Amino acid sequence: MADWIVVVDDNVANLQMAGKVLSGDKKKVTAMKSGRKLLEFMKENEPDLILLDIMMPEMDGFETLKLLRQQEKDMGREAVPVIFLTADEDVDTEKRGFEVGVSDYIRKPFNPDVLLRRVDNIVSKQERMMSLKTEATTDKLTGLLNKSAANEEISKCCAEKTGCLLMIDLDSFKLVNDLYGHEMGDQVLISFSNVIRNSVPEGSVLGRIGGDEFVAFGKNVTEESEVREITRKLNDDFLAEAKRLMGEDMSIPLGASVGAIYVPKYGKDYDMLFRMADKMLYIVKKRGKHGYATYSPELVDEPGSKELDLKSLQTVLSERNIPDAALQLDSEAFTYVYRYMVRYVTRNRIGIGNVLLTLTQGDGISDAEFMDYCDEMGIHIREKLRKSDIFMRYRATQYYIALMEVKEGGFSHVIENIISSWNEEHPGSLKITYEENFVGSVPEGE
Numbered sequence: 001m002a003d004w005i006v007v008v009d010d011n012v013a014n015l016q017m018a019g020k021v022l023s024g025d026k027k028k029v030t031a032m033k034s035g036r037k038l039l040e041f042m043k044e045n046e047p048d049l050i051l052l053d054i055m056m057p058e059m060d061g062f063e064t065l066k067l068l069r070q071q072e073k074d075m076g077r078e079a080v081p082v083i084f085l086t087a088d089e090d091v092d093t094e095k096r097g098f099e100v101g102v103s104d105y106i107r108k109p110f111n112p113d114v115l116l117r118r119v120d121n122i123v124s125k126q127e128r129m130m131s132l133k134t135e136a137t138t139d140k141l142t143g144l145l146n147k148s149a150a151n152e153e154i155s156k157c158c159a160e161k162t163g164c165l166l167m168i169d170l171d172s173f174k175l176v177n178d179l180y181g182h183e184m185g186d187q188v189l190i191s192f193s194n195v196i197r198n199s200v201p202e203g204s205v206l207g208r209i210g211g212d213e214f215v216a217f218g219k220n221v222t223e224e225s226e227v228r229e230i231t232r233k234l235n236d237d238f239l240a241e242a243k244r245l246m247g248e249d250m251s252i253p254l255g256a257s258v259g260a261i262y263v264p265k266y267g268k269d270y271d272m273l274f275r276m277a278d279k280m281l282y283i284v285k286k287r288g289k290h291g292y293a294t295y296s297p298e299l300v301d302e303p304g305s306k307e308l309d310l311k312s313l314q315t316v317l318s319e320r321n322i323p324d325a326a327l328q329l330d331s332e333a334f335t336y337v338y339r340y341m342v343r344y345v346t347r348n349r350i351g352i353g354n355v356l357l358t359l360t361q362g363d364g365i366s367d368a369e370f371m372d373y374c375d376e377m378g379i380h381i382r383e384k385l386r387k388s389d390i391f392m393r394y395r396a397t398q399y400y401i402a403l404m405e406v407k408e409g410g411f412s413h414v415i416e417n418i419i420s421s422w423n424e425e426h427p428g429s430l431k432i433t434y435e436e437n438f439v440g441s442v443p444e445g446e
Helices: 012-024 035-042 061-075 091-099 112-137 147-160 174-180 182-199 224-246 270-287 297-301 310-317 331-345 367-384 412-425
Strands: 004-008 028-032 049-053 082-086 104-107 163-171 205-208 213-219 255-263 292-294 351-361 390-395 398-404 430-440
Touching (some): 004 035, 012 028, 012 112, 028 035, 049 061, 061 082, 082 091, 104 112, 112 147, 147 205, 163 224, 163 270, 174 224, 182 205, 182 213, 182 224, 213 224, 224 292, 255 270, 270 292, 331 351, 331 390, 331 398, 331 430, 351 367, 351 412, 367 390, 412 430
Parallel strands (some): 049 082, 082 104, 255 292
Antiparallel strands (some): 163 255, 390 398
């Protein structure tokens, strides 16, 4: 698709000149003669770049840019980069422009080569920035926001907008992995993410915050009937998708449970709202799943609900579904758990076997295939280790494994088994090397 450039200048000759140069470079060009028209246009459109004249009657470029940035903020949009057009050689004017966030200056009359080069530089830079942002904020499997990005974006929604915070948890998902394998499990998660997108109002914010746990801010959802309809659609559409993937005879009781709280009716603080929505989700699970519960003080404050017995509290704190596999953590969580484990072994006769697996490309394997194999290695490791072991993906081509309760020199066979079984299943796909060491301690006084 061609880059879309909007040119704003009260001089028709300048508009014609810029339009001729840019369209000759296969760019889409929209021209207008005032800041007011630009602001109205931007309510419904998002071009790649704006060329904005500074000296215009009624509203100059500086005032137009200020109002545009406020409008974008109010609409929750990314700021479109702006290049100022000017015949002014004043350094103070140029300095002021950069202070208010302009991306560059282009002098009039235009030099066609300079115009094209500066436009291409800004558009390319914006594309790279957006690509990096997408990569950093997107859950790779589902395309939804990842946990940190979802928390940040939905926190803003809770502080500024009206709607409903929804905690969404898949019911019986573990059985998909157990009966059909992790590859099918991934397909089911991808399918469910699409179901969520189609079940909430346009403009809602969606994120995946755990293996089978999702969060959403339902924009302008303020009635229980709306939450009920979202929950019904989630369950009906998800079941249909699951049967499409696994066959009509699929008998797993798949579904979704939803805990909800209205915003700002019960507050604007995301952390507090999140906890309340999670409590509603717990209530749904106790009732029998595949349903919803919307927050009300009566539900939380009903007799006996403030003080949980030990078994109930353990249920709240523990994993909802404990997989029969090793625990894979992100790097931040792995760091905290590992530090605790090291402190623990200094006081007990327990050792930790540390292993760093490094993957390199097999002969004849394409780059895309290589990365797919690196992803799949995580699943393979998780299945081959014990429940008590933990591991993380340190880099795209490296996995760090911590084996609990092992003896020094007595855990190499575990890693050799991981490597040999991989090579049997995927011969020639990866070249796998590893480093290992042991952390252990004898209790004081022995």
